[in-house]
Amino acid sequence: MNIDEILENVRKAFKLTTKHFGNTVTFERALFLGWYCDLKHPCKFCYMSTQKDKIKDPKKARRKLESILAEAILMKRIGWKLEFISGGYGYSPKEINDIAEMVAYVQKCKQYLNVGVVDLSSINLDVIEGVVGAVETVSKDRDWICSGKPLDKIKDNLLKAKELGLKTGITIILGLGEKEEDIDKLLNLIEELDLDRITFYSLNPQKGTIFENKPSVTTIEYMNWVSNVRLNFPKIKIITGVWVDKIPMISPLILSGSNVITKFPVFSVFGTKKAHWIEKEILSTGRELIGTFTDIEVLKGEKVLEKTPYIEEEINISKENIRKVEELKDKIDEKINSYISKVLKKVVQ
Numbered sequence: 001m002n003i004d005e006i007l008e009n010v011r012k013a014f015k016l017t018t019k020h021f022g023n024t025v026t027f028e029r030a031l032f033l034g035w036y037c038d039l040k041h042p043c044k045f046c047y048m049s050t051q052k053d054k055i056k057d058p059k060k061a062r063r064k065l066e067s068i069l070a071e072a073i074l075m076k077r078i079g080w081k082l083e084f085i086s087g088g089y090g091y092s093p094k095e096i097n098d099i100a101e102m103v104a105y106v107q108k109c110k111q112y113l114n115v116g117v118v119d120l121s122s123i124n125l126d127v128i129e130g131v132v133g134a135v136e137t138v139s140k141d142r143d144w145i146c147s148g149k150p151l152d153k154i155k156d157n158l159l160k161a162k163e164l165g166l167k168t169g170i171t172i173i174l175g176l177g178e179k180e181e182d183i184d185k186l187l188n189l190i191e192e193l194d195l196d197r198i199t200f201y202s203l204n205p206q207k208g209t210i211f212e213n214k215p216s217v218t219t220i221e222y223m224n225w226v227s228n229v230r231l232n233f234p235k236i237k238i239i240t241g242v243w244v245d246k247i248p249m250i251s252p253l254i255l256s257g258s259n260v261i262t263k264f265p266v267f268s269v270f271g272t273k274k275a276h277w278i279e280k281e282i283l284s285t286g287r288e289l290i291g292t293f294t295d296i297e298v299l300k301g302e303k304v305l306e307k308t309p310y311i312e313e314e315i316n317i318s319k320e321n322i323r324k325v326e327e328l329k330d331k332i333d334e335k336i337n338s339y340i341s342k343v344l345k346k347v348v349q
């Protein structure tokens with residue numbers, strides 16, 4: 001595709017997004033459970049693949065429950081939905097279920113899971129909105145790059161989730177050697193799986209991986225992928241991730257059809273110059289931003305947002321998990337305060 005065609009697609013994609021989603025953009029963030037993945041063959045781009053041999057006790061690489069729940073509470077406060085609950089492979093269905101129940105309980109909101117191929121019959125589906133499959137790439141090298149997580153199993157899991165009435169999505173990282181002609185493969189996959197959402201990321205090349213010195217995706221390439229998905233699937237939710245070194249990509253991605261911006265390390269950037277710039281990037285497209293990356297009063301709980309993307313629901317979880325949350329209350333509050341203190345040290349007024 002030449003640049004005129006891409007820009008024409010972007011123009012159409014922006015209009016189509018407004019037609020189906022209105023004029024708003026939101027932030028989301030994955031809720032990570034830890035820093036260890038027990039895949040025998042970790043994905044070749046992944047930071048966790050460089051850490052695996054250094055971690056002697058995988059249990060210690062897991063986040064504490066109070067830290068996970070504190071983050072979930074703060075995310076709701078600032079109007080950022082949790083993109084999904086995510087961890088490397090290696091959590092038992094019971095562990096995943098307990099965490100999902102507790103996160104849903106403190107947020108009063110159903111959750112998405114992105115935790116590998118999970119046995120859904122062991123999960124309380126009353127607290128689950130959807131399941132995300134980490135497809136990562138549609139390049140011809142996928143089986144080699146992600147040899148530990150075969151595509152067929154991910155697809156089966158997503159189809160089962162659909163049958164159970166859940167929403168489904170996939171993640172795609174651009175910059176893993178995909179070509180423009182692979183866009184059709186992605187479009188076919190979205191159609192085959194009848195996906196409700198897709199998350200794109202731009203590869204953040206990790207030291208110690210084979211991608212360390214490779215260039216990531218360009219802005220125009222990223223726009224081409226996103227706008228093609230929007231034009232072919234006008235109602236799909238498109239989440240786009242950029243790292244803090246690629247802030248100028250944000251407005252082109254929104255113009256291309258993105259509904260949600262993700263991937264920022266929220267507490268180390270909140271309220272800083274970068275956070276103000278990120279908000280400005282979004283607003284410069286003429287979209288309204290729901291949620292905040294800069295309002296300290298909201299983060300501290302001294303002010304409530306007028307609009308948020310959260311729709312509260314009745315969440316039914318086991319008595320045991322309610323008791324666990326209640327027992328952890330003081331530790332959760334302590335963690336909330338420590339996250340806020342971390343932000344206050346860097347904030348720009």
Ligand code: SF4
Nearest residue numbers: 037042043046048088
């Ligand atoms: S499954 Fe996820 S956490 Fe594990 S190596 Fe692959 S990308 Fe990393």
